[in-house]
Amino acid sequence: MIYLDSAATAPVRRESLEAAWPYLTGTFGNPSSHHPVGEAAAAGLEDARARAAAVLGVRRSDIVFTSGGTEAANLALKGLALAAPRGKHLVTAATEHEAVLECIDFLHRVHGFDVDLVEVAPDGGVSPEALRAVLREDTTLISLALANNEIGTVHDIRALAAIAHSVGALLHTDAVQAAGHVELRDLGVDALTLSGHKLGAPKGSGLAMIRGRHPLEPLVHGGGQEGGRRSGTENVAFAVALAVALELAEAERLDSAPRLGALRDLLVRRVLAAREGVLLTGVDIDRPGARLPGHASFCVPGRSGESVVLDLAERGVISSSGSACAAGSDEPSHVLLALGIPREIAQTAVRFTLGRGITVAEVEQAATLICEVLASPR
Numbered sequence: 001m002i003y004l005d006s007a008a009t010a011p012v013r014r015e016s017l018e019a020a021w022p023y024l025t026g027t028f029g030n031p032s033s034h035h036p037v038g039e040a041a042a043a044g045l046e047d048a049r050a051r052a053a054a055v056l057g058v059r060r061s062d063i064v065f066t067s068g069g070t071e072a073a074n075l076a077l078k079g080l081a082l083a084a085p086r087g088k089h090l091v092t093a094a095t096e097h098e099a100v101l102e103c104i105d106f107l108h109r110v111h112g113f114d115v116d117l118v119e120v121a122p123d124g125g126v127s128p129e130a131l132r133a134v135l136r137e138d139t140t141l142i143s144l145a146l147a148n149n150e151i152g153t154v155h156d157i158r159a160l161a162a163i164a165h166s167v168g169a170l171l172h173t174d175a176v177q178a179a180g181h182v183e184l185r186d187l188g189v190d191a192l193t194l195s196g197h198k199l200g201a202p203k204g205s206g207l208a209m210i211r212g213r214h215p216l217e218p219l220v221h222g223g224g225q226e227g228g229r230r231s232g233t234e235n236v237a238f239a240v241a242l243a244v245a246l247e248l249a250e251a252e253r254l255d256s257a258p259r260l261g262a263l264r265d266l267l268v269r270r271v272l273a274a275r276e277g278v279l280l281t282g283v284d285i286d287r288p289g290a291r292l293p294g295h296a297s298f299c300v301p302g303r304s305g306e307s308v309v310l311d312l313a314e315r316g317v318i319s320s321s322g323s324a325c326a327a328g329s330d331e332p333s334h335v336l337l338a339l340g341i342p343r344e345i346a347q348t349a350v351r352f353t354l355g356r357g358i359t360v361a362e363v364e365q366a367a368t369l370i371c372e373v374l375a376s377p378r
């Protein structure tokens, strides 16, 4: 099998699992217990927090461990918006992940926030001018991903955060796809959210980095764990697993990003040449920093994306016809529609995302099989 769906999920790394194991067995204590068994677990949790904070270049107290990227985005967006002392205006982009869009919709429907969607360029980018155009004096919170999960477009979040701050608004970035591929430090954001399972930690692990100076309304009330920001007995093992996976991904990033980028370029060139009319969605590969290194996303007019994915799976190549979260529905991707791609073309989307362990030989073999499938008339 050649796995080209790393943006959906990745296998758990041995180092991550081994670091977590003691907290599931010998050091099993409840971190809130005031005895040596509990204190050993609390020490493991705080060490994980310190390590995650070091990767992000933030304070330990800014980190809240969660059950994944979705919960982390819910905490950051609802928590900051509901506690915000100013304004009732939210800004996001139609290309964001559902984890963001649904929170914004909830805040609009249930709490009466006004929402504006920033204009997105056909390659998925958001320009400073486009953001400035929707900001108001009372803008509360802006949410823009560091990188898009379907097309891999990377935003210049540092510049966008500076614009947000110029009107006194906060900026949250969904860094689920960017982590391990893009610099996460010094972005100047107020909140950043991550998922463990894209990085080699187990599914159900994640974190929200929310600057401690900002008031936050918790979503889960109870015993006041995580500094009162997320109650419930902490999942120490998964926090440790996430911190280790994040550290490793960051340590390997400078080597892996150019390596994956070169393999992605090879794949993109082969796929574009495979069939007339194939188009690369997102940013051109000649702008390397503006596209995630492992992301190659296409529309293949004349073929249904779902059928390409199935034909490839029969040949042992695992890909995706859009985001895994939207998979199973025949609806074309909301991201591609937001880029202005017509419905019938958006329905032909196929995404290949390269993971850490992928080899040149695997990419070449996959490219050959993709070309074979695309050349067939079905």
Ligand SMILES: Cc1ncc(COP(=O)(O)O)c(C=O)c1O
Pocket (backbone or CB within 6 Å): 007, 008, 067, 068, 069, 070, 071, 097, 099, 145, 147, 148, 149, 174, 176, 177, 194, 195, 196, 197, 204, 205, 206, 325
């Ligand atoms: C950009 C983005 N945000 C959020 C999520 C949700 O993360 P999780 O699966 O950990 O809930 C995903 C998952 O695919 C994603 O790609």
